[in-house]
Amino acid sequence: MxxxxxxxxxxxxxxxxxxxxxxxxxxxxxxxxxxxxxxxxxxxxxxxxxxxxxxxxxxxxxxxxxxxxxxxxxxxxxxxxxxxxxxxxxxxxxxxxxxxxxxxxxxxxxxxxxxxxxxxxxxxxxxxxxxxxxxxxxxxxxxxxxxxxxxxxxxxxxxxxxxxxxxxxxxxxxxxxxxxxxxxxxxxxxxxxxxxxxxxxxxxxxxxxxxxxxxxxxxxxxxxxxxxxxxxxxxxxxxxxxxxxxxGFAPSERKVSSATLSMTFKKPEEVVGNHLAKSQCNRLAKMLMAYDFKLQTSPFVELGGHIFTFMGDGFPGTGKTTLIQMMAGLLNDYCQVAGYPFVYRNFGVHEISEYQGRSGQNCQAFITAVTDPRVIGFGTVDDIDLIAASRDDAHASNGQKEVTSVLMDAWAGPSTVVRGNCTFGAFSNYPEKVDDALRQRAGARFLIDGPQTTEDYIDLLALLAGQSGQEALGLGDAKGKLFATQNIQAAAEKSYAKHSRPQEAKITNLLDQVTGEIGELDNIHKIGVYMKRIQEVEPRFTGRAIKNIMDSVKTRCMDFEIPDEWMEKPETFMHRSMPDKISMVRELMKPMTAEMVLQEVNRYADSEVRYSDKSFDKAVENAVQDAKVRAAAVEKLGRGHA
Structure with missing residues (x-):
């Protein structure tokens, strides 16, 4: 970029x-x-x-x-x-x-x-x-x-x-x-x-x-x-x-004011499970508040770690909408404290037009509103698989393909400028349907898998039951333990550690083979050998994948809890000079480690294999369904002639 x-x-x-x-x-x-x-x-x-x-x-x-x-x-x-x-x-x-x-x-x-x-x-x-x-x-x-x-x-x-x-x-x-x-x-x-x-x-x-x-x-x-x-x-x-x-070619306006958001905001404690995604959304919201409006840059752009684009994928009902509501709510609250204009936009299926060029124009307006350097911007593309079609999809409309083209150029094109004032999140239940090149432009991957542990299910039940419901369901004695496992930092650390080994069997077997040949992957040379072996079994693991992995590693170096005090009084951090902000952030940065790189390689490889397998499984499922329909039709036709 x-x-x-x-x-x-x-x-x-x-x-x-x-x-x-x-x-x-x-x-x-x-x-x-x-x-x-x-x-x-x-x-x-x-x-x-x-x-x-x-x-x-x-x-x-x-x-x-x-x-x-x-x-x-x-x-x-x-x-x-x-x-x-x-x-x-x-x-x-x-x-x-x-x-x-x-x-x-x-x-x-x-x-x-x-x-x-x-x-x-x-x-x-x-x-x-x-x-x-x-x-x-x-x-x-x-x-x-x-x-x-x-x-x-x-x-x-x-x-x-x-x-x-x-x-x-x-x-x-x-x-x-x-x-x-x-x-x-x-x-x-x-x-x-x-x-x-x-x-x-x-x-x-x-x-x-x-x-x-x-x-x-x-x-x-x-x-x-x-x-x-x-x-x-x-x-x-x-x-x-x-x-x-x-x-650039963005329209100039005399006044910029925050749009009044009508969505229902969620607090971090109201998001159960999805520990890594919640942690990264929470951290990203705070990172955006480090933006310097005069210099139009951020310490997290200068030092590394800013997430310009990310993709969240998971089954229906696992909490994608809740995460959007949480992050938009955090940004809205922080911007009110700082006195900054905040813009949230969602690009939905209603923006796809039957008129040639209109869909691309609508998408460009969406990009322009979010990237406006005079605002803090958060843009989402929910159900991106329905909006930005794969370029080789014969059934996709011209409008969908226009949107794919505009998003690809905006998110990682030759003229893309990352200032640190905004981020884009793409969400999908079926990310394997998204154009490969567009999907790889998502610098970070958030697996949104919903509640996973017994504690997650108890906490979600208690949250939805409300105060009176908790008493009726006999949760009163357990109130001291409720939500204890939802602490963002502790839960995120535990989730990162889980990725010291891949979650997909294909990559797990590959890791075991490589470590059996060259030992533990504890330096850049060995990790490079491992990544090349991944590429041999998963062609989508390209140079852009390596860039995205290293961007995620730099974000991990920023994997510290930004103090809430920085967000409570603007003079503490948000209104400080850029050198002061850089110095404050640098003091909290973590050193890069081989373990950190390996975890991010595993996370990214898991996501690509997951997308490929889901795409293959879906194709098999469709073929089986077509075969069943044809067989049923032949049988029915045979009975009709009998």
Missing amino acids: AENTSLMEIKRSEIESFVSSVTDALKKSRYAPAVTASASSQDVVGRRRSFSMNPVQTGVGVASDFSLVDAIHAVSADDGLPTAAETHILREIREGISIARAVVELFQKTTELGRLKALNSATRLTQEQRDAFSEYQYAAGVIMSFVSASYVAWALADYLANPAIVDEAPESSEFGFANPIAAQEAFLWELSTVVKAARSDASLAKIVRDFCVKRSKAVSLTSVGTRLVEAFVSANYRVEGSEFSIN
Whole structure:
């Protein structure tokens, strides 16, 4: 995954250096609108398209001069002078384009575009360099278009808001991504066209605002398939003297507030069994609260141990929903103490649409809301096997496959940025049905197996019975012993120790074979031999599996109980400086051990074998059922002819 970069501030002097040329462009520009047709599979400059929603250029129309200033002033032509609203809107458009030009300038300096541009000026580009230059120019055009529209939508968010105004801007279709200047001209030309429908200042503000919202969303969707934008996506821009921020292709909003959650929260003591999953969810909730909003990183990202994605699997009724309610409740409470905005989102089957591209768009909006660096985010995908289908599933809908593609890119794609402010949990009763590549993007695996011990069943019975029920069931004498085994830390330690040996017979036999050959697996060389042998019997045990295992080991190094006092008063930990947080966390870290690595190898290998076996067993079960149905049909048909 891409590492988080430091904050990049756009100086006023950098923005103002473009104001004069942008002012001239507002007064007079020249543009040739594209002749469009329905979308095809390929766009200009060889860009791969993930969505076929937007028109593509099939030719260039007649170029002509136009003036956005004149088009906007024409709204109040009867008055003879531009209104204050018209002037304000023009100034915000100029500001947005100037900011976009400054961002493109920074993009040019931090990528190969700057060098290629200099070589192009000297006409010394090879064919390969010309191709690369065109692709970089295209990426810069995408950035230019997004930032311009995003700023104007942000700046005019509440300007002259009037619910009675119903005028609506059309969808954006002219992008001009070939280079930044082409993108600027296309943006101005479309604005000059759509504002002609305005009939008042409030109408003008709404049309411009709506158009820019739609344009920024359309460009954001396009960015999913655009190459070479990693430097822009991984950087976080702030405009000097402004609250406006640019965080990749996420929409910018003036205010961020916590969504009011309607779910029923659960306390950790109300979750019986699932000791490892409960321990890790509890710890992860506290880890998220270490996030530094100014630097947009976390000590658990810097030192290791942050869980960006995890998958919880288990039989129906084992407690997946309860764990979600527990973790969301903890985060909600902690954020209230710290004064941080908290966002919880669940992506469900209702987000899958029959319209092409809509499912992917819904999923991208879900990702954007949770990863917003200005919030603490928790996103869940419940029943992921029903939502994100395997790519080779002939029965899956296009919408399900769109979701799979978006999740794969968001969770471990080339532009993924892990800041430490959010986590995603995928839950399933049938994880073997999830696309292999998507499932392996879950950095941690939580087996949700529900109550296991006699004490677990007694505790669950007592919990559900309630106070009066406990008395009626004769549990009064045992109250001192109730929930004693549910202590998170003690139960987790016991559960980890259980994984010193695998739980699946296939891996247990393999471990015995390897230890019989080379002795106890007490160093990295021997564990490496063991992992290679696992790969020979389980092909899904790939390099990504090793990365996920080591991420889990680093999390185990953070396997300490974060003091509750850190969560009770924000000044104790949450509002401390990043160096202080890192120092406090480092003092509690545990050393990495071979035993720890072996346990995590066993846990991960067990999960892959479990998924494979369940998939095979299900296939056998289906085949047997089909055979029974055919046999019954033949028998019934025979009786009918008798």
